Amino acid sequence: MSRAYRVLLALAPRTLRDQHGADMEELFAERLAAAQARGNAAVAAAWLHAAADLARARLATWKTRRVPLTVFIDERTSLMPGSEVRYAWRALLRQRGATTLVVLMLALGIAANVAVFSLVNGLFLRPFPFAHPDRLVYINTAAPRWNLDVVGINYPDFDRWRKDQKLFEAITMYETSNFNLSDGAGAERVRGLQITYDFPRVLGVEPLVGRTFTPEEDRPKAAPVVLLSEAIWRQRFGGDRNIVGRSLRLDGTVHTIVGVMPAAASFPDDVQLWVPMHGDVAQPYQSYSGDGMGRLKPGVTAEQADADLKRAHQPIWDTQDKERVVTPFVKPLHDTFVHDYRGAMATVGGAVAVLLLIACANVAAVMLARALARRREMGIRLALGSSRARLLRQLLIENLMLAAAGGVIGLVAGRWALAALIRAIPEELPRWAAFNIDLRVMAFSFAAVAGTVILFGWAPALHAVGGDLRSAVSATTNGTTGAPRGRRTLWLLVGAEFALAAVLLVCGTLLFKAFDRVRSVDPGFRSDHMLIATVPLSEGTRPKPAQWIAFWDELEERLSKVPGVEAAGLVTCAPLSGCHTGNFFAVENALPRPDGKDPVVLYRTASPGYLRAAGLRLREGRFLQEPDGRKGQAPVVVVNESFVRTFWGEHANGAGRRINYRGLKSPWITVVGVVADVKHYGLERPTRPGIYFPLGQDPRASMMLAVRTSGEPAAATPAVREVLRQMDPEIPLYRVRTMEQLIRQSMQLRAALSWMLAIFAGLAFVLAIGGAYGVAMYLVTQRTREIGIRVALGARTKDIFRSVVASGLTVVLVGVALGLAGSVAVAGLLADVLFGVSAHDLSVLSFVTIVLLSTAVVANGFPARRAARIDPMRSLRTE
Amino acid sequence: MRADAALKPHWFYILLALADDDRHGLAIARDVQALSDGAVRLWPATLYGSLDELRARRWIEELEEHPAQESERRRYYRITRIGRAVLTDEADRLGRLARLARMRARTGDAR
Numbered sequence: 001m002s003r004a005y006r007v008l009l010a011l012a013p014r015t016l017r018d019q020h021g022a023d024m025e026e027l028f029a030e031r032l033a034a035a036q037a038r039g040n041a042a043v044a045a046a047w048l049h050a051a052a053d054l055a056r057a058r059l060a061t062w063k064t065r066r067v068p069l070t071v072f073i074d075e076r077t078s079l080m081p082g083s084e085v086r087y088a089w090r091a092l093l094r095q096r097g098a099t100t101l102v103v104l105m106l107a108l109g110i111a112a113n114v115a116v117f118s119l120v121n122g123l124f125l126r127p128f129p130f131a132h133p134d135r136l137v138y139i140n141t142a143a144p145r146w147n148l149d150v151v152g153i154n155y156p157d158f159d160r161w162r163k164d165q166k167l168f169e170a171i172t173m174y175e176t177s178n179f180n181l182s183d184g185a186g187a188e189r190v191r192g193l194q195i196t197y198d199f200p201r202v203l204g205v206e207p208l209v210g211r212t213f214t215p216e217e218d219r220p221k222a223a224p225v226v227l228l229s230e231a232i233w234r235q236r237f238g239g240d241r242n243i244v245g246r247s248l249r250l251d252g253t254v255h256t257i258v259g260v261m262p263a264a265a266s267f268p269d270d271v272q273l274w275v276p277m278h279g280d281v282a283q284p285y286q287s288y289s290g291d292g293m294g295r296l297k298p299g300v301t302a303e304q305a306d307a308d309l310k311r312a313h314q315p316i317w318d319t320q321d322k323e324r325v326v327t328p329f330v331k332p333l334h335d336t337f338v339h340d341y342r343g344a345m346a347t348v349g350g351a352v353a354v355l356l357l358i359a360c361a362n363v364a365a366v367m368l369a370r371a372l373a374r375r376r377e378m379g380i381r382l383a384l385g386s387s388r389a390r391l392l393r394q395l396l397i398e399n400l401m402l403a404a405a406g407g408v409i410g411l412v413a414g415r416w417a418l419a420a421l422i423r424a425i426p427e428e429l430p431r432w433a434a435f436n437i438d439l440r441v442m443a444f445s446f447a448a449v450a451g452t453v454i455l456f457g458w459a460p461a462l463h464a465v466g467g468d469l470r471s472a473v474s475a476t477t478n479g480t481t482g483a484p485r486g487r488r489t490l491w492l493l494v495g496a497e498f499a500l501a502a503v504l505l506v507c508g509t510l511l512f513k514a515f516d517r518v519r520s521v522d523p524g525f526r527s528d529h530m531l532i533a534t535v536p537l538s539e540g541t542r543p544k545p546a547q548w549i550a551f552w553d554e555l556e557e558r559l560s561k562v563p564g565v566e567a568a569g570l571v572t573c574a575p576l577s578g579c580h581t582g583n584f585f586a587v588e589n590a591l592p593r594p595d596g597k598d599p600v601v602l603y604r605t606a607s608p609g610y611l612r613a614a615g616l617r618l619r620e621g622r623f624l625q626e627p628d629g630r631k632g633q634a635p636v637v638v639v640n641e642s643f644v645r646t647f648w649g650e651h652a653n654g655a656g657r658r659i660n661y662r663g664l665k666s667p668w669i670t671v672v673g674v675v676a677d678v679k680h681y682g683l684e685r686p687t688r689p690g691i692y693f694p695l696g697q698d699p700r701a702s703m704m705l706a707v708r709t710s711g712e713p714a715a716a717t718p719a720v721r722e723v724l725r726q727m728d729p730e731i732p733l734y735r736v737r738t739m740e741q742l743i744r745q746s747m748q749l750r751a752a753l754s755w756m757l758a759i760f761a762g763l764a765f766v767l768a769i770g771g772a773y774g775v776a777m778y779l780v781t782q783r784t785r786e787i788g789i790r791v792a793l794g795a796r797t798k799d800i801f802r803s804v805v806a807s808g809l810t811v812v813l814v815g816v817a818l819g820l821a822g823s824v825a826v827a828g829l830l831a832d833v834l835f836g837v838s839a840h841d842l843s844v845l846s847f848v849t850i851v852l853l854s855t856a857v858v859a860n861g862f863p864a865r866r867a868a869r870i871d872p873m874r875s876l877r878t879e
Numbered sequence: 880m881r882a883d884a885a886l887k888p889h890w891f892y893i894l895l896a897l898a899d900d901d902r903h904g905l906a907i908a909r910d911v912q913a914l915s916d917g918a919v920r921l922w923p924a925t926l927y928g929s930l931d932e933l934r935a936r937r938w939i940e941e942l943e944e945h946p947a948q949e950s951e952r953r954r955y956y957r958i959t960r961i962g963r964a965v966l967t968d969e970a971d972r973l974g975r976l977a978r979l980a981r982m983r984a985r986t987g988d989a990r
Binding site: 015 | 903904905908909920921922923924925926927928930931952953954
């Protein structure tokens with residue numbers, strides 16, 4: 001106890017402590033003993049009193065006392081180094097330029113660090129906003145033999161798992177399902193989720209109002225009920241707490257509202273309402289369409305749960321699926337929803353680390369130059385009897401102050417940069433992810449700063465102070481270039497900076513080149529002047545497929561007459577819109593497949609107008625046309641080039657050949673045409689074999705509308721809406737976007753990555769140039785006398801200039817050479833995102849070399865010019 | 880010193896504690912607590928800071944030699960003549976104030 005008080009005593013003014021330390025401890029001990037008799041609260045109060053008492057005494061001295069100058073030679077150490085802080089402050093102000101430079105460079109590194117770390121933190125480290133998120137897993141099935149990683153869940157299988165599993169607290173199945181919500185005033189398309197009744201239990205969320213679904217409500221043919229999201233509840237019902245029991249018309253059917261879910265339950269993305277799955281164990285068909293989630297019992301790993309689910313699946317393999325085509329799997333929920341960003345994040349993280357290193361090297365160089373320039377001051381202080389430990393502590397305080405300033409500015413700038421980053425990639429980031437700078441980020445960045453500054457600020461100081469006293473005082477007095485070791489270290493740092501900057505520049509330029517290459521990829525259709533929107537029919541008001549076909553025919557007909565519309569067509573799934581329906585086909589006279597795998601075929605139905613609306617390129621035969629798909633017509637299909645290549649070989653013809661749905665004994669379907677491949681999944685993703693069926697052959701209640709316009713595509717939206725309204729005011733037009741928007745969106749992550757790396761490379765470049773300039777300038781100043789002597793002895797201006805530039809450039813050359821070698825290795829790691837751009841692309845490497853070397857010449861040129869202008873008379877007289 | 884300027888309460892108590900006997904710091908603290916019925920508790924920095932300050936004003940002084948049978952380490956303090964005068968002045972001031980207060984309180988009762 002008294003030890004603790006002794007530490008606290010450090011707060012008190014030194015004179016008081018020296019005079020009365022022991023007595024003060026004794027008095028406190030007595031007070032504490034008395035307090036202990038009265039309980040814990042009194043003890044705490046006693047400590048608080050004691051601390052306040054000491055602090056007050058300290059404050060009183062600050063008010064009255066002026067610090068005498070002799071304090072620097074005073075050898076007695078103080079634990080509360082108020083005077084040293086003030087001295088450090090003055091020292092920093094004296095070298096205002098260098099101080100600003102160091103603080104800004106630190107702030108830069110920290111800001112980049114904080115912003116990117118927060119991004120990484122939000123995506124990978126921060127858990128979902130649910131209780132015990134580490135116990136949440138994703139469940140689905142895979143069919144390795146069909147080359148499918150994710151098949152979907154069949155409800156009867158799910159029911160079997162739910163009954164037999166042992167290691168989950170609960171499992172649930174869900175499926176996205178959108179609804180036309182109409183309440184007389186107008187129709188709106190809302191995003192809904194069909195869920196089994198255990199969904200809220202898995203996520204661990206409670207309804208805000210009312211209750212969640214009961215198992216009875218989740219039975220087949222149960223009365224329709226609905227759970228609202230907080231957003232809909234507030235918008236449509238004004239947050240009325242007596243909402244339970246009221247009704248809502250969805251797709252023409254009246255649903256009873258049973259409760260309201262909190263905003264956090266909007267998982268996996270922006271769900272606005274929930275309805276029961278109404279799964280039927282006895283359903284006569286297999287429908288692999290749902291996703292699954294589970295909450296593990298405490299202490300259960302995802303691997304154990306995976307084995308448990310496969311065990312529960314065994315009866316299905318034994319009876320229905322003897323070939324074991326479909327296999328259930330379990331993996332951590334986090335892995336499923338964040339996977340896509342990992343590559344990009346690793347790249348950016350690496351870039352930030354390199355940038356921080358450069359900033360550190362720069363800081364180290366400036367600190368070392370400062371320390372070298374202050375050798376004389378240090379030497380004099382040592383000579384006057386100051387201890388080395390004291391000098392080092394003094395430097396440490398200065399460095400910590402620098403770090404604190406850099407850290408604070410960096411943190412503020414980092415917050416700002418983070419906001420800018422998130423704005424740059426809004427569509428690609430999941431909605432439930434939250435990004436803000438939390439305590440861990442602060443701790444991380446401050447540790448980074450403090451570490452950097454102490455390491456790089458102190459080492460040079462040790463270096464400067466370590467030498468012997470006489471040389472320290474004399475070396476700088478007579479103006480020779482002392483401290484050769486220090487100079488070597490300076491050049492080493494500059495070389496390292498250039499090497500690192502070269503790495504960043506090469507990687508940044510490569511990524512930009514890749515970005516450019518992706519941008520110029522041929523999408524396989526005309527992406528300009530094209531508008532895409534989704535039109536969903538209510539199955540409640542139009543139950544029969546014949547009604548859908550009639551509606552689609554009329555819509556296409558009416559739209560093509562709208563002024564400004566060149567062509568209109570319908571398709572189930574437009575390119576780049578993020579949808580995919582796969583199917584398997586049996587193909588007549590197919591080549592034997594070497595891998596034995598059955599390729600998935602991208603399945604679409606389209607109207608005749610789609611060919612012109614999308615600007616597809618016909619390669620062979622014809623596109624779908626009237627009366628394809630009508631009653632009594634022979635079944636036909638149009639395939640893409642990949643389909644022909646995959647099944648019939650490189651140069652085969654497609655038209656006239658026949659295919660069939662695999663496993664079904666239906667009549668053969670004749671291929672009537674072949675169209676060019678469309679980049680359906682994104683400009684940088686491979687194309688799959690694809691197929692277009694006539695609308696009438698497989699009618700759908702929801703289609704995407706493709707409109708080719710003569711003018712600005714977005715401007716056609718009101719006209720399209722009006723046509724639809726005239727046909728049926730209850731049908732909404734939603735997800736209206738131009739194809740160019742879709743393409744931009746599909747490249748957003750890549751664009752953001754390229755820009756971020758470009759910015760980092762630019763910053764690194766500026767830092768390296770600044771470092772080279774600063775060091776060269778410092779050395780020239782140090783060599784003033786030497787250069788003066790050389791000029792006096794007859795050296796020409798040209799020689800001086802050349803010698804200064806040469807010494808700087810040698811270092812830069814070596815650094816750049818090493819950096820280029822390193823960047824080829826690093827770029828190899830980026831191969832995934834380089835989209836075929838070679839890691840040692842000569843044009844990029846030479847561009848970077850030229851940029852770095854030419855600017856290095858300029859950076860060294862200014863100090864060299866200054867050196868060349870040195871007047872020998874003045875330089876020799878100065879000291 | 881003007882007669883109506885109040886003395887810092889803990890200075891008053893310290894002088895009061897030293898008025899009847901020479902004491903060391905800890906003894907002063909104990910005596911002050913007793914004199915104030917436990918209301919005034921002097922904490923270390925306040926006590927010793929005050930002792931230094933009072934000594935600088937020459938209101939108290941430190942004893943050169945320790946009283947018999949007392950600890951060698953402890954530092955003993957004694958009130959000076961100036962200190963005694965300050966204490967008397969303050970006592971008079973408080974007395975006047977107390978008298979005034981009693982008078983007013985009484986007339987207040989009568990109203």
